[in-house]
Amino acid sequence: MEFRQLREDAGITQDAVSEAAGISASLESRIESADVAASLEAWIAIATAFGGDLSVRVYPNTGPPIRDRFQAPIVETLLRELHPRWRAIPEVVVRSPARGVIDVVLVDQAAGVLVGVEVHSQIHRLEQQLRWANENAASLPSSDLWALVSGDGRQQVSQLLLLRSTQATRALAATYPETFRGAPGGHHRSAGQPHYTATLVARGTGLGRRVLPGCAPDAADAARPQGAITPEAPLGRCASLNPPFPPDPGPRCPPHRPPRAPSSRRSGTTTSSPRSPACPRSLPSTFT
Incomplete structure (x- = not known):
């Protein structure tokens, strides 16, 4: 392990490293042998005892393994x-x-x-x-x-x-x-x-x-009609895909109420004005 190589190159004993790092000699030995999952604090303490710096880096790859529900x-x-x-x-x-x-x-x-x-x-x-x-x-x-x-x-x-x-x-x-x-x-x-x-x-x-x-x-x-297959590469049908999940709701819209019919009262007749939708409806979510 790299820590062991550094210690041996410096001519330092495990007891000296453990004392400088503030950890037990047995833990230092197990860390060098990779027999224990040491905490980040322990790694930093050992690196400091060697006069070095500990670096932890995340390498970006081809995307997170987290999958969305769709x-x-x-x-x-x-x-x-x-x-x-x-x-x-x-x-x-x-x-x-x-x-x-x-x-x-x-x-x-x-x-x-x-x-x-x-x-x-x-x-x-x-x-x-x-x-x-x-x-x-x-x-x-x-x-x-x-x-x-x-x-x-x-x-x-x-x-x-x-x-x-x-x-x-x-x-x-x-x-x-x-x-x-x-x-x-x-x-x-x-x-x-x-x-x-x-x-x-x-x-x-x-x-x-x-x-x-x-x-x-x-x-x-x-x-081209749906269901057609090109002769080049018939992977599948050129049809709409309708996955079994709800459509994209889009912006939240209050319910649209139709205009009320005229009503007669003792004081006279009143007519309510039509109400228009507050916002447009979104397109359904399909692979079309």
Whole structure:
């Protein structure tokens, strides 16, 4: 252990270190042997006895392991719509160059294709989310799934980013349309490469319908009937996904009451004026 090496290089005994650090000699010995989970205070005391500084650092990786409550139903809906040619493996661990977990990886073993799928109900920092997605995709060769990819040796990696359709995500996509077009699963296509991506955003943004991978999100997509499959990569049906969770409520609105009918009283007849809704209703939350 590093502490033991430092002590031996300095020619100091364990008793001297423990006395200077204010801990017992037995604890010092167990810390050097990594036989005990010492407190941070003990580590600082030992480092101070050596005349050194203790550094504790958190290294950012490819995203937190914390999952939101909408992720599971979104993933379930995606898997239910997949073409049988694809094998779906959830929670895939990658190790290099980035360490993290990919929500779902879709594998077409015969074609030698892997699709890294990231699922989120909201985006806090768009540039960070895109960076995490790119790092995850670049790290797929370090996963155990890479050995499952056969084909003719031309392994290909694609990406798909699924977002819950809410007022916030729709507004984000409308504000940064070009960024979303170039994002994983965005509205773009590279020449000479098979198309395994899907549109990233929901209706109302001008970027096309939300579709599953394999559906071409181009100008002709609006005229394509639901359920159509492109011959390029039939990952699944180009249909609306309706996950089993409540729609985005949007802003809180008081209930809209219809106008009251005229009423007659002894003093005369009064008519109430119509009441209009206090705020507009939000669009339902669907993957359409």
